[in-house]
Amino acid sequence: MPHLAKDSSDKREYYRWQYAHEIVRLAEEKKKAIAIERLDIKDKGRRGDFSGRKVRRIRHSFSYRSIIEKIKVLAKRKGIQVIEVNPAYTSIIGMLKYAPQYMISKDVAAAYVIARRGLGLKEQIPEGYMAILKELDIDELEEIKEHVKKTVKNKQLKKRQLKEIEKMIKLIQSLGSEPGKASRPLGGTSFGAGSGSYNLWRVLKVAVVTPLSPEKVLRDISVLKRVIFSGQVGRPG
Structure with a gap:
């Protein structure tokens, strides 16, 4: 989502809504619930200085939270269930277990773990x-x-x-x-x-x-x- 890091504030807000609409549209089309990470983003005042990679991570985190909130609003209007799951170690599990088995990227593999948690499935160690x-x-x-x-x-x-x-x-x-x-x-x-x-x-x-x-x-x-x-x-x- 490069637009969320480079463009102006108004454009970033526009693209957040666009991404949220597309996600909810797909869920409605497939007749599926939406599984998302339960985020706990601390107040930015506790994150130290705002330079370099740190500021990019912060901006991304807040953009992500904003998209999540928009997804919730739009999904509620459509009657689509949004399931929030524990985000702990989704990246590690995805990288170790699903990325190599299905030859998918680590990000997609992490999303796969999130979806499985949304379904109530438990992970087994191979x-x-x-x-x-x-x-x-x-x-x-x-x-x-x-x-x-x-x-x-x-x-x-x-x-x-x-x-x-x-x-x-x-x-x-x-x-x-x-x-x-x-x-x-x-x-x-x-x-x-x-x-x-x-x-x-x-x-x-x-x-x-x-x-x-x-x-x-x-x-x-x-x-x-x-x-x-x-x-x-x-x-x-």
Whole structure:
């Protein structure tokens, strides 16, 4: 939606209404409900300065919220149900599970997860990923951490990745601190929408994506297709 970032305020408002009308029109035509993320956008005064990429993200967030509100208004007029779902980890789940299987973009895959939540469906972790989780231990995460330290040149990216790896190490340690707790979530493939299942997706992102592409965003999602079915991922050397 480039118009929402570049054009004047009046034009952006016009395009928001246009996008909202088109979405509601499609829902009416297909006789479907509309599933959207339940957004919690903080007051912009708490977001620090307004420069560079930060201001673009803020503008996009508020444009997105505005479109959502317009969709709700138009859908109500047409008698179309709007289902708001928890947005947690839709991007991670979409990238890891659906983008490689259906060869779709990460954004479309995230939308697919949102739609499934709107239908009340729960996500299952594929068997290949479960095999990785069952074998994953702190030593492997420490290896990934050392790999990031050696290969990632961008200091901010390195700091962010190391922080996430440390969180996953502490998570695994906490699972192992209570008898039987670690084996229960890692021993099955069916998970609900609770925070425990979300944590496992976060662990997977660190264990699978970071070794494959530590320095930049993973563009070639097709490499994950092999991982899903084989349960094997290239480890840092």
